[in-house]
Amino acid sequence: MERIHIYHTNDLHSHFENWPRIQEFLLEQREYDRQKNEEVLIFDIGDALDRVHPLTEATDGKANIAALNQIHYDGATIGNNEGVGNSKKQLNQLYSEANFPVLLANLIDKETNLKPEWAELFKIYQTKSGHRIGVFGLTAPFPTSYEPNGWHVIEPDDCIPELLEILIPMVDSIFLLSHLGIEEDRKIANMYPMINLIMGSHTHHLLPTGEKNRETFVTAAGKFGQHIGHITLELAAGKIQHEKAEVIATCSLPPTANEAKLISDYEEQGHIQLKEQKIAYLPNAFSISWKGSSQLVNLGLKAIKDYAQTEVAIVNAGLFMKPLQKGIISKNDLHQILPHPMRVLTCTLDGENLERLILEMEKNRNYLRYFPIKGLGFRGELFGEICYDGISYDNESQTVYWQGAKVEPQKEYTLATVDHFLYVPFFPTIEIKGRNQVLFPFFIRDVLGQYLKRNYPIA
Numbered sequence: 460m461e462r463i464h465i466y467h468t469n470d471l472h473s474h475f476e477n478w479p480r481i482q483e484f485l486l487e488q489r490e491y492d493r494q495k496n497e498e499v500l501i502f503d504i505g506d507a508l509d510r511v512h513p514l515t516e517a518t519d520g521k522a523n524i525a526a527l528n529q530i531h532y533d534g535a536t537i538g539n540n541e542g543v544g545n546s547k548k549q550l551n552q553l554y555s556e557a558n559f560p561v562l563l564a565n566l567i568d569k570e571t572n573l574k575p576e577w578a579e580l581f582k583i584y585q586t587k588s589g590h591r592i593g594v595f596g597l598t599a600p601f602p603t604s605y606e607p608n609g610w611h612v613i614e615p616d617d618c619i620p621e622l623l624e625i626l627i628p629m630v631d632s633i634f635l636l637s638h639l640g641i642e643e644d645r646k647i648a649n650m651y652p653m654i655n656l657i658m659g660s661h662t663h664h665l666l667p668t669g670e671k672n673r674e675t676f677v678t679a680a681g682k683f684g685q686h687i688g689h690i691t692l693e694l695a696a697g698k699i700q701h702e703k704a705e706v707i708a709t710c711s712l713p714p715t716a717n718e719a720k721l722i723s724d725y726e727e728q729g730h731i732q733l734k735e736q737k738i739a740y741l742p743n744a745f746s747i748s749w750k751g752s753s754q755l756v757n758l759g760l761k762a763i764k765d766y767a768q769t770e771v772a773i774v775n776a777g778l779f780m781k782p783l784q785k786g787i788i789s790k791n792d793l794h795q796i797l798p799h800p801m802r803v804l805t806c807t808l809d810g811e812n813l814e815r816l817i818l819e820m821e822k823n824r825n826y827l828r829y830f831p832i833k834g835l836g837f838r839g840e841l842f843g844e845i846c847y848d849g850i851s852y853d854n855e856s857q858t859v860y861w862q863g864a865k866v867e868p869q870k871e872y873t874l875a876t877v878d879h880f881l882y883v884p885f886f887p888t889i890e891i892k893g894r895n896q897v898l899f900p901f902f903i904r905d906v907l908g909q910y911l912k913r914n915y916p917i918a
Contacts (some may be wrong), residue, residue: 473515482526502533502535503534533560563579565600566605580873589696595635597615633742640664660679684709734791740786756776775846802898819887851859
């Protein structure tokens with residue numbers, strides 16, 4: 460009987476406060492298991508980085524890869540924070556110094572029509588007894604975000620059969636590193652029982668002891684490095700005879716030496732590097748309010764209109780986390796004000812559907828003003844007031860005006876907002892009726908920074 464230990468992390472999202480304990484635990488466990496002459500594999504299942512952390516923003520994620528290198532993972536796949544949280548150029552450079560293979564089977568470079576050079580479709584690992592394990596990775600397909608960034612992302616069902624056809628004759632077991640979410644993992648387990656193990660992520664689900672779906676064992680370790688996944692497999696006669704999963708709470712692990720300093724250094728180094736990149740000089744401050752319009756929101760609306768070349772822009776006031784102070788503005792200021800990994804979205808609608816969209820916004824306005832939205836790229840506290848520039852609504856007559864003129868039902872109109880509005884459930888007209896385009900590569904903080912640089916240059 461041969462025993463394999465598999466440790467897995469996922470959705471760390473740059474939570475460096477948990478990293479010292481994760482690092483020490485994984486390095487010690489690998490050595491401990493190997494001393495017992497047992498096999499060890501360590502994988503990361505994506506979203507290791509998140510630009511909400513200043514060091515990730517300052518280094519374009521390279522600091523996160525340097526941290527993963529300390530473990531010397533056996534393999535990793537990417538999440539949407541790596542895939543669409545970076546420009547194509549940044550993603551192509553992200554893993555240049557990685558000491559682990561990136562396993563990714565559903566992303567194609569639109570220029571070459573080939574997989575990216577930094578990724579492998581799959582990797583085969585062989586144990587001491589000769590048991591061969593084929594491992595491949597898949598990331599969540601967001602074509603609206605990947606396509607304009609120069610990538611073609613493939614749906615899981617369009618690539619899994621071909622991969623299995625290649626792998627089945629070559630290996631004894633098949634593992635999937637899945638950054639697809641729990642429902643997709645369960646679907647894959649039911650459709651493809653020849654996949655023995657799925658290590659999941661993306662939806663931040665925690666499966667403390669795993670779950671069996673037909674022949675497939677499905678596991679996941681939650682979010683933010685709060686848990687580390689551990690799977691034990693027992694092999695005999697070329698097959699997995701027994702599997703067991705557990706999760707280890709990071710908070711239950713002993714503190715590491717100089718832990719507090721290590722964590723604060725990650726944060727401080729990010730702030731230092733971002734402060735060095737000066738953007739503009741403001742002669743006066745720009746105030747904020749989450750529950751109404753404000754100077755900074757109005758400035759942001761103008762910046763978005765200018766970038767998207769539209770007559771109208773719409774944002775929620777809760778995007779803006781802090782006011783802009785008078786004086787020199789750096790990338791650090793912009794990152795603190797707009798930490799969200801959001802981009803500008805243009806949406807083209809006919810007048811009839813534009814009116815429907817504005818009615819959706821007006822209907823939800825009072826509710827959203829105080830709504831504590833989480834996820835889908837939002838890193839703030841409240842959704843806040845919905846703010847318009849270039850469009851208005853008369854509540855008494857229920858009439859929508861575009862640049863002061865009544866909207867015509869058959870005429871086409873293009874407005875700019877943030878891609879977050881496409882993903883939240885409050886404005887379905889955008890997704891259902893809109894002709895939408897996410898503008899790459901810049902985040903909204905970069906868009907604001909470019910506007911400030913042009914209009915408030917440093918003397």
